[in-house]
Structure formats: structure tokens, C-alpha cells
Amino acid sequence: MTEEEKIFAGKLFDARTQELRDIKHKAHLLCQKFNGMDEYDPARLPLVREFIGKIGRKYYFQGPIQFNYGVHTFIGENFFSNFNLTVMDDARIYIGDNVMFGPNVSLMATDHPLIAQERTQMRYPDGHVSMSEFAKEIHIGSNVWLAANVVVLGGVTIGEGAVVGAGSVVTRDIPAGYLAAGVPCRPLRQITEADSKMHLLAE
Known part of the structure; x- marks a missing residue:
């Protein structure tokens, strides 16, 4: 079993192996290139397609961005991210x-054991000591808005149409159509027609 296969099987894996470093290196280089380009440069946004698993035809990243693997992330149509998106896509992210993502959103589909020796002293047959990790997928439904400074942890599903308030840390599933917020994030109430802001449209 390869190290990448261990990730997808939910097993402990060694992120320091050359196999995984090579996958990540491409995303890291292209993110670095993206972040150094002018936002009006027509070559900037297409760079994302060179490292992402899949993305729709229309999308926008304000930048800077940082993806760990890139190829483990799958994004639909009409995606928008504000400043400073961090995607730790060790496990797959859908x-x-x-x-829509506000500024400073972090998707953290990776984790470490709580016991220190398991984090830093897992020996492999060749004698090296691992920085061991395990990872769980993140699923974000359509029409979701994550406001500024939201952190989503691995293993979480956020249902369609949900809104997560600024500064929240999402550690458990959020049902579809709910406003949720807090640390840890909890569903507060359903979003209804009473939340409409259509009256603010200029005539």
C-alpha cells in the first residue's frame, strides 16, 4: 500500500516520504507562482487547473492561496474565495x-495522533522516524457560505445552503439550510425568507 493509498484508507501515513512530498511540491510551486502574480494577469487563474483535482468552468481566488496537495480537492461551478485560503487536503475535499469563502478560511483535512510518541516516533522498516498523520474527508455542499476566519476540520459535512459565521471552528456536521456559528460551531437556526435582504436593492 502506498502512502497516498494509506491516506484514503484512513490509516496512519508518513507525510515526509518522497512519494507524498513530490505530489505536494507541484501544488506548492504553483501556489507560490499564483501568489506572486498580478490579480489582473490572465494567466493567473488558469494556474489552479494545473494542480487541482477538479474545478468548474467559472471560479475566482483572490489570493494568496495555499493548497497542500491540490489534486485531492474537487470544486464545483462558480466558486469564490477571498484572501488567504488555506487547504490542507491530505484527505479528499469536495x-x-x-x-463562497470569506477571508482566512482554512480547510484542515488532516490530523495527528494525540500521543506524542505516535506523532514523532513511528519507526519505518528503513529506520527513519515518521511525522505520522491520519486524515478524514471534508464535504461542503452547494450554495454554502463560510464567513471570515472559519476553520473546518476533517470528517465534517456542511449541508447545502448552510452559512457558517465568522470565526467559527467546525468540528461536527452542519445541516442543510442552517445558520451555524461558534467555537465549536453549532447550528443556531434555519435560514428562512425572513432573512431576505432584497429590500436593500437600490431602485
Whole structure:
């Protein structure tokens, strides 16, 4: 079993192996290139397609961005991300259509054992000591908005149409159509027509 296969099987894996470093290196280089380019440069946004698993035809990343693997992330149509997106996509991350991220959103589909020796002293047959990790997928439904400074942890599903308030840390599933917030993030109430802001449209 390769180290990448261990990730997808939910097993402990060694992120320091050359196999995984090579996968990540491409995303890291292209993110670095993206972040150094002018936002009006027509060559900037297409760079994302060179390292992402899949993305829709229409999307926008304000930048800077940082993806760990890139190829483990799958994004639908009409995606928008504000400044400073961090995606630790060790496990796969699935994002639906019409999803919006505020500034400083972090998707953290990776984890370490709590016991120190298991984090730093897992010996492999060749004698090296691992920085061991394990990872769980993140699923974000269509029409979701994650406000500024939201952190989503591995193993979480955020249902379609949900809104997660600024500064929240999402450690458990959020049902579809709910406003949720807090540390840890909890569903507060359903979003209804009473939340409409259509009256603010200029005539």
C-alpha cells in the first residue's frame, strides 16, 4: 500500500516520504507562482487547473492561496474565495456549486495522533522516524457560505445552503439550510425568507 493509498484508507501515513512530498511540491510551486502574480494577469487563474483535482468552468481566488496537495480537492461551478485560503487536503475535499469563502478560511483535512510518541516516533522498516498523520474527508455542499476566519476540520459535512459565521471552528456536521456559528460551531437556526435582504436593492 502506498502512502497516498494509506491516506484514503484512513490509516496512519508518513507525510515526509518522497512519494507524498513530490505530489505536494507541484501544488506548492504553483501556489507560490499564483501568489506572486498580478490579480489582473490572465494567466493567473488558469494556474489552479494545473494542480487541482477538479474545478468548474467559472471560479475566482483572490489570493494568496495555499493548497497542500491540490489534486485531492474537487470544486464545483462558480466558486469564490477571498484572501488567504488555506487547504490542507491530505484527505479528499469536495466542494459543491456556488460556494463562497470569506477571508482566512482554512480547510484542515488532516490530523495527528494525540500521543506524542505516535506523532514523532513511528519507526519505518528503513529506520527513519515518521511525522505520522491520519486524515478524514471534508464535504461542503452547494450554495454554502463560510464567513471570515472559519476553520473546518476533517470528517465534517456542511449541508447545502448552510452559512457558517465568522470565526467559527467546525468540528461536527452542519445541516442543510442552517445558520451555524461558534467555537465549536453549532447550528443556531434555519435560514428562512425572513432573512431576505432584497429590500436593500437600490431602485
